[in-house]
Amino acid sequence: MPESGARKIILPSKYVQGPGVLNQLGTFVKQYGERPYAVSGRTSFSKVRARIQSSLLAAGVPLAGFDDSVTESTKAKIEAIASKAEELDVDLIVACGGGKAVDTGKGVGERLHVPIISVPTQCATNADGMADVVIFSEDHKFIEDLYLSRPPVLVLVDTEVVARAPPQYIVQGMGDALACAFEKPAYAATQRAKKAGELATNAALEVNMRCFSTLMTHGLQAKKDVEAGKITESVEAVVEAIKLQSGFGFGGGGCAAAHAIHNGFTMIPGIRRKHGEIVAFGTLVQMVLEKRPMGEIERVVRWCRSLGLPTRLADLGTVDRRRLHEVAEKACDPNDSMTSMPFPVSPMMVVEAIEEVDRLAGLMD
Ligand SMILES: [Zn+2]
Known part of the structure; x- marks a missing residue:
């Protein structure tokens, strides 16, 4: 190698x-x-x-x-x-x-x-x-x-x-696809830093980033068009973003914090949201872990809200905050994709980032 x-x-x-x-x-x-x-x-x-x-x-x-x-x-x-x-x-x-x-x-x-x-x-x-x-x-x-x-x-x-x-369904798909513009670059950076045997191609990263801009541009319109029973250019663009662009070139690998946090939330009772919806919330948590600029986080929170994707803990279901450490422990399991973050992430950091997302979204109510 x-x-x-x-x-x-x-x-x-x-x-x-x-x-x-x-x-x-x-x-x-x-x-x-x-x-x-x-x-x-x-x-x-x-x-x-x-x-x-x-x-x-x-x-x-x-x-x-x-x-x-x-x-x-x-x-x-x-x-x-x-x-x-x-x-x-x-x-x-x-x-x-x-x-x-x-x-x-x-x-x-x-x-x-x-x-x-x-x-x-x-x-x-x-x-x-x-x-x-x-x-x-x-x-x-x-x-x-x-x-x-x-x-x-x-x-x-x-x-x-x-x-x-x-x-x-298309809203859940957009929530899942949202993660790829954050997880794929994190995973790619980690692989490079580790001098791993397999590295992401720039081509795959480009397409995953393109997915994000498609979602931001066409997401809300596509939802409205599907609700109205219409198949429009926005619907076709978003379907391609979900089905082809998200995860493009990674074959199923390339997840990072967002999916690890999703996997953590599947461990506790009371969660009423589906995969893509929880992943969207996990993406916001990853953005906080990465210390992204506030304006960038707010933009994605607003986009999630416009589609009805969860941005607060209460949106996910009846979450017992005392059990967030269980979510965080599972998310940081060494066999899960948190290890694909380019910096060490502790369960404590995850709990704090979850609470920070909840707080930020609350300020935007
Ligand atoms: Zn997923």
Whole structure:
């Protein structure tokens, strides 16, 4: 390994986004396999099943089978579906739905060593293009990140499908995507300082920063347009920001404080917000840890508020402040992504930064 490390970028082979592109699924599947198997959640699959089946049938590659029972991305579920699919001699996985179903599908594809095509049905996460699987326990506690040997061969984002999902999904997706403009540079700086074997490329960093400016410019408009049932340029721009630009080139790695703080909050009861919403709050905490200029923090707090993303502890749910040290301890777990911050972060610093975000946002009420 060279002393200064090697630059590395991990990307899905193809990314296709637009209204109606789901109808092209069969044509794409045919390029990679003959016996596709779909992994999904029940509600999401019911929305796209007919179109998936007819597109695959028209291309002469009908579904070899499907499992639409995913409710959580667990090791046991991946194993159970993989065993079923293996018996059917499956040679491609269509990972379809929200983050958990797509992650489960990717896990099945990895286990069977077959290509993966992601077909998101909503915009709450960027799991689709990532080369990792986030594993949870049955009661939705974060366990670990599994890295795939190869990323999905295609991410097929039909904007007619994702933009017609309930509007809170695109807001959650924006909250998750917000983190990348802060976590990726932190991670990259840490890797450089450590002279790590793998370094981020400038290309990946540029795209992650572009994601941030897209969110700031188009975020609120996209939310309004989705609420009005319209697919506009702002909606397309934000969907691309979430699904392609956020996390671009990192393959699932590259998280830092924002996601570590999210993982910390999953440890305590009373949190009512979803992944992307908690990550948005975690991003504000990371900004405070980094001692960013007040004007910059205020801008992001205002943006979060305009979208309905949490900026105060009370927005997250009923949080017992006496348990914030548990959040902070978990966030600073040496196996979590806090270690990707370019300076040491103690649990005490995390508790103080959480309280500082809450205080600053309170001043803006
Ligand atoms: Zn995330």
